[in-house]
Amino acid sequence: MAELATHGAHPPGFAHQFEDIEQQRDAGRLGMWVFLVTEILFFGGMFTSYTIYRALHLAAFIQGSHQLEVKFGATNTAVLIFSSLTMALAIRAAQTGRKKGQIIFWLLLTMLLGALFVGLKLRFEWYRDYVDGIIPGVHWFYNGPQAPGVKMFMCFYFFMTGLHAIHMVVGLGILTVLVIMTARNRFSAEYYSPLEISGLYWHFVDIVWIFLFPLLYLIGGRY
């Protein structure tokens, strides 16, 4: 059988439903891109709702946006962009056959930045929103102008950033697994697919935030 001859030549991590490692790598990449498309549509349902309600209730949404502090949104944007850089560098380290210590360094830095993002959010934004009473359905005693519309805005703020944060936390979990796999010498310049496709996921989560920031924090301008 033809398979017997090449069987022993397959690198570690090879899955036998595939004919060879290139096919596996191609399939893994395509699979992750298809998954990201499902995520575009998933977040997209909320972006659609947000777009419609913003068009219909612009004044209230502006009012709602002013409840958020731009400096935290902007800082978090910078933090995430930085984490995308470190993630790309981690993959590059694997690609160029660097020692596992280097790969792990970049992965840990990415995780640190991701955790920083979540931490900043929780401590300086959501906790303060709780204290100020602008979390709909949970702790709401806003009585400023346009209250119903502001409540709607804050709903979308929490749903969208909350869903985004859940994706971040899942990403942190994935990165943890990757650190462990790297430490166990599972990757090489020939095989680093899990790093690559996890990178795609991480960058996608960054892109979602790139849109959330202007749409939620900078509505209608702050002048």
Added chain:
Amino acid sequence: MSDHTEPSGHSEHIVPVSTYLLVFLALMVGTALTTWIAYIDLGRWNTVVALTIAVTKMVLVVLFFMHVKYATGLTRVVILAGFFWLGIMITLSCSDELTRGWEIVPQGWNMILPVVFRLF
């Protein structure tokens, strides 16, 4: 076809660190820019500018961090399909939500432009 005889040409290309750093810088500049412009009154154009900057940042991340610049046509079709479908959802939903109360339906190009203006 599963032509695994040729390399897919994706991971084989190694992006230089300098490219990553340049993209990173561009993204940071974009973030600063969009924040700064938000404090300037451009009326209806604030939203357009903010979204343009966001789309540019996204394209940079997709092309360089996600290596799509060096990827196959199939990858690009998949990505474009995702955005196109999102566009369908937003556009056709808006075709209803932003035209309630129109008793007379306009003809020709007048059918489309008012809906677009209503968005911004």
Added chain:
Amino acid sequence: MSTAIAEIHETPAESGVNYLNVTYGIKSWLLTLDHKRIGLLYLGSITLMFFVGGMAAVLMRLHLVEPQGALFEPETYNKMFSTHGIIMVFFFLVPSIPATLGNFLIPLMIGARDVAFPKLNLMSWYLYITGAAFALFATLSGGVDTGWTFYPPYSSTYSQTHVVVVALGVFIAGFSSILTGLNFIVTIHKMRAPGMTWFRLPLFIWAMYATSLIFVLGTPVIAITLFLLGMERILHVGIFDPAVGGDPLLFQHLFWFYSHPAVYIMILPGMGVISELITAFSRKKIFGYAFVAFSSLSIAIISFIVWGHHMFVTGQSVYAGLVFSVLSFLVAIPSAVKVFNWTATLYKGSISYEAPMLYALGFIGLFTIGGLTGLFLAALATDVHLNGTYFIVAHFHYVMVGGAVMAYMGGLHFWWPKITGRLYPDLWARIAAAIIFIGFNLTFFPQFMLGYMGMPRRYAIYPAEFQVLNVMSSAGASILGVGYIIPLIYFMWSMRYGPPAGPNPWGAKGLEWTTQSPPLTENFETIPIVTEDAYNYASEAAHG
């Protein structure tokens, strides 16, 4: 298990090893990574859900023999039709052909050893049964009464039933679909055997590919929609509440953005099956292969731009109604193309009437009726009269039951020998097919008339003048029920007592028929190299 490649040296016929007997025990099934076993896991659970949903239908039809309702209070009747819809749509029709026949056949048909991501495939099944468990639990605790469409504000604010639990079940099952679709797309793109070009693929694969596109693009939206509905219900925030600036129609837009393409998820795989059955039982290659292939893709794509035709009378703007009505006429075209191509394939074919073919022929007629009545509903003006009546109920049952379920039955009958290695008694199969056909038409044709005369749907009572047609419909339903039970009996009988089927009892073309029945775990001893087109039934048909 996949490493059995190197271990099997003797020919399979001597050793008798196949995917069913290679390992035993419940763990070998619950932890299997073999796409064929996963297909069977789905077959069992989907059949169970079919009969649960069917029970609800039987109870509804029994209730409706009397104008004042024979069995239930209106509140209970509302729960009956809701349960019937939710279970049949989300837990039977959407996964039916893709998860059972799709999982089993796709790798075999393209010449692969398994799908691209076998572990994801198993996870899909676990997600499905978790979602189904939530839905069943909710049903047994009193169900929901919102209809399968969950429209707010009733579902978000006023209903006192288990909306969140059912929505959660559907949400979870949605992820099962998404992963299945993802798996199929990657498998079909990347794992075709050498020589298996896109235009040599069986049309079932084209249909499954198109279906997978819908899985991947549409299902995430219903997930987020149900999430928003759940949030509104739990937190009492008014996302869809007009009093605080929300819009109930936004829910409908998001809901139907998925649910309309979802009906094409239900019919496209059926159409793929029919292409296989028509060619096999006319012993003739398909007429217009490229047209049928592209029509599958067109249906998948156009299905996403027509959803507003479900909202003509719920408050959508006239402008949008116009747009969606015109677009809805477009989607009929590729479906019609397929019907023409199947008919042309039959012409001068060498036709035989085994049970799978009976189902296929029944499909063509019933799907045509269902599809044409869809045009009555796509036209805005006539929809105003027919919406909310039994005309709609009849329309969608003609396409979903007369269409999709008949195709599913036909496919099960066609590939059963391959899946189990056993033959079932064809005489009983034909009898059951005939009973199903008669029962189906008796159940649903009167409903077109009832709807046209104005009987509303989802009502527990009706004006007395509609009783005769309702009784006819209920009588048909009992015949239909009998028709569905008969195959259950002979299929189970065949697993133990049926004569062994050879590799190709029908003499059909296709890579799956070149393997033993049942196949090896790894499908092929050596991956085949494909040199011929699909449906290469030689010169038999050319001589009529």
